[in-house]
Amino acid sequence: MLSGASGRVEGVETTTLRPPQHRVSRTARWYWAARAAFGWLVLIAVQVIWLVADGDDVGLRLAALVATVIVAVTHVTVMPLWRYNVHRWETTPEAVYTQSGWFKQEWRIAPVSRIQTVDSARGPFEQLFRLANVTVTTASAAGPVRISGLDRETAQRLVDELTANAQATAGDAT
Template identity: 65%
Template structure:
């Protein structure tokens, strides 16, 4: 890709959303964190830590309320924000919920393309794609893609980067 073509690639909102199954995945993953906190509070009560007994009547309801709000709002919000797109010129990503990030990587700068599926992603039939460049900002990640889309995306990016004459730096 020529320097003029790289200049023509502009940061913009990507077109594609991640898989709707990502909503369930994000909910379960966050829910496990809330369960650990709630379990710790219950263990403290069962062990009879008297100095926590008075606080327990406040902390458990607050924990349950915050967890409910977080588990209802966060996954939906993330789903509306998380987007991706791949063109012959660039890879576009947008992610986050409180802190939102939009990134772009010209195809000529791509060094590696990887997929990963953790245990929970496998249950939800999701994959993550990581596009590594020489950028100091680090790799671009597209989380929450269905497996077929991720596999097709990796194939496409591999073909596009092999066809590119740039030096990926």
Template identity: 60%
Template sequence: MTAEEPAALSLSLRPPEHRVSRKAIGHWTVSAAIGWLVVIGVQAVVVATSDDPPSWLSVTLVLCCVLGPLHLLVMPQWRYRVHRWEVTAEAVYTQAGWLKQEWRIAPISRIQTVDIERGPLEQLFGLARITVTTASAAGPLRISGLDHDRAVALADELTRTTQAVRGDAT
């Protein structure tokens, strides 16, 4: 057992302190709206251009027209209330999801890489996501919906912190 292991064993899963950027609500809304528009659009074109469209397609079109707006109203707000993150000298804490929620904790000594990613919509909203790859079989930790400048500062902080911790992150 190394000097870092007792500290890692004392870490407990708890709600992280920081919320993601409020701009994430808009990003999640637009992202989901694009998906709903594609689904509804394809169904509407088939129903409108078919001589005898299947009745189930008309039913699913109506359902999508009702469920889509409800999803767009509820999901982004719910995700914003759930998504949280925190970085301490000992660990990275994340909480994400909306229907299926995930809480994760990774000791700083286990971090192998820190990446910043920005898709086109994230760039439009000034957001970024950080991926913290660890030596865990559970996979990397992701913090989505961060303000781009905050994500850059956080990546720098994590890089400095992990360089100061002894060990090989395995």
């Protein structure tokens, strides 16, 4: 747990938006790449079947296939590194900070006093990479705060810490 950036404005404690300090697991890069590659492989397989099955306009379909492969390789190579450099998280006794995205980036702060539930989930693909996601639900209209790509142990410690902090913090969680 790291101390947060906070200050006082006319006797009221404030929390400021700032970059969180912790990165997600390095394994998340491989998870994001594999998940993206799976989607691209499905599209490439469809294009290959179409190329082989229909003899008309082979040149145009081959060009489309080559373009798809170039875009896929670029996406699978660049996106995980970019996301890893952006995705960050941090908790303090007062708040949960997250930063996520790659084209559309989002920074969120969830005050601990507003936490309603803390959940951890692992889908089949995340289990393969030994990763977990933590979801912090608050009364915010913006929806829950999600921290994706954590190793299992870090996710469990985070859930335990946030649950204890939320129980120890006075607030109405609404």
